[in-house]
Amino acid sequence: MKHLQNVYTFILVLACLSIIGLIYFGYTSNSISTRNKEERSCFKPQKEHQLQSPHGLSYNQPSAVGPDGKVVPLAPWLAPIVQEGTFDPILIDSIYKQQNITIATTVFAVGKYTRFLKDFLESAEQNYFVGFRVHYYVFTDHPEQVPAVKLSEEHHLTVLTVPSSNRWQDISLSRMARLEKLIESRLFNEADYIFSLDVDSKFYGRWGVETLSPLVGVIHAWFYGEPRNKFTYERRPESQAFIPSNEGDYYYGGAVIGGLVKNVYRLVKTCREQLDIDASKSIEAVWQEESHLNKYFLYNKPSKLLSPEYLWDDTKSKPDQIKIIRFSQVIKNYKEIRPNP
Ligand code: UD2
Numbered sequence: 001m002k003h004l005q006n007v008y009t010f011i012l013v014l015a016c017l018s019i020i021g022l023i024y025f026g027y028t029s030n031s032i033s034t035r036n037k038e039e040r041s042c043f044k045p046q047k048e049h050q051l052q053s054p055h056g057l058s059y060n061q062p063s064a065v066g067p068d069g070k071v072v073p074l075a076p077w078l079a080p081i082v083q084e085g086t087f088d089p090i091l092i093d094s095i096y097k098q099q100n101i102t103i104a105t106t107v108f109a110v111g112k113y114t115r116f117l118k119d120f121l122e123s124a125e126q127n128y129f130v131g132f133r134v135h136y137y138v139f140t141d142h143p144e145q146v147p148a149v150k151l152s153e154e155h156h157l158t159v160l161t162v163p164s165s166n167r168w169q170d171i172s173l174s175r176m177a178r179l180e181k182l183i184e185s186r187l188f189n190e191a192d193y194i195f196s197l198d199v200d201s202k203f204y205g206r207w208g209v210e211t212l213s214p215l216v217g218v219i220h221a222w223f224y225g226e227p228r229n230k231f232t233y234e235r236r237p238e239s240q241a242f243i244p245s246n247e248g249d250y251y252y253g254g255a256v257i258g259g260l261v262k263n264v265y266r267l268v269k270t271c272r273e274q275l276d277i278d279a280s281k282s283i284e285a286v287w288q289e290e291s292h293l294n295k296y297f298l299y300n301k302p303s304k305l306l307s308p309e310y311l312w313d314d315t316k317s318k319p320d321q322i323k324i325i326r327f328s329q330v331i332k333n334y335k336e337i338r339p340n341p
Helices: 002-042 089-097 111-127 168-173 175-190 261-280 288-299
Strands: 102-109 133-140 155-161 193-197 201-203 215-219 252-260 304-306 327-329
Touching: 102 111, 102 175, 111 133, 111 168, 111 201, 133 175, 168 175, 168 288, 175 193, 175 261, 175 288, 193 261, 215 261, 252 261, 252 288, 261 288
Parallel strands: 102 133, 102 193, 133 155, 215 304
Antiparallel strands: 193 252, 201 327, 215 252
16 A cells, blocks of 8 residues: 555656646746747848838929028938037037048049149148048049048048049049949948038038938038929939929929948949930930939938038038038139030
8 A cells, every 4th residue: 555655656756847848948938939039130131221112102392491581401211410409419429430531522524623632632631530440532533633632540531543534524424434443343342331522612611420321312502492392303214314293392403412331332333323324215304413423312212311401512602501611612613614505
């Protein structure tokens, strides 16, 4: 009898241990598989930063100007419109200082446009990403005319020789293809951000890290108060740059294109492809690559917009609502400066 009791106790203990074991292993194997899932999800490929919107979407034109006549601080897809008063230079500099970034800056000075380089570079050295690493890439057909401007310690300059051209339109148009090649061959390795800027311009005020974002466009000084049907978009449907009169957010200046190298690469490659299609049909968009840029920005929204403070025009007087002019096109005699009328 006692022997039988011992057997029962033994079986009971064994059963209890099996149940405890099952619960334990069930729990741990469960948590291991959950953890594996979590670990796997860490390796999910990150999406590229893109703010795409569909063609033909019907919505009201966003106003760049508020009822007080001042430029508004946000686009309706919640991208900031950078302007005086929207950022603290001390704070924003200190944040970006931690990031050890390089800003590639491309500028084309072909034919007589080399004369603009001195003022452009000297004024940039006073105002442009002061205290941050900048690498200028100057595309020119006259390398000997690139002035020896004293650069600050963290600023560098590379001269890249390109052929001359008899048509100013070709010089302007070819920028997309040249940027595409430069990014492929060097900038993916050499820079974090890139700005492409017009050389016939001068800096008058700070241009710093407040302008950095994945994709950056500038609102053109001549159009920021205009209705979209007045924008000088390409209106011929035969062109790849075509925008219908009931579409459009802002008119962006071709003088400033910026962002992360990867995002700008996608932009210049797309625009170059569109330009090639136009060229194969012998169509040249009304404002050359600026028209294609506007088309791109309409359906691929910039993550940050620069107010016209960042692209003014010396021929245009400053209204009170614009607090400061930071970068502006200098006055030039088109007839004298361009290779063709
Ligand atoms: C507008 C745009 C410009 C471009 C052009 C397209 C603004 C303020 N400007 O300016 O960015 O989209 O329309 O037609 O948004 N260049 C030379 N040599 C030449 C001609 C041009 O190097 O002989 C280069 C130079 O870097 C110049 C740029 O191309 O800054 C644009 O040419 P532009 O300034 O003559 O064009 P513009 O004033 O019509």
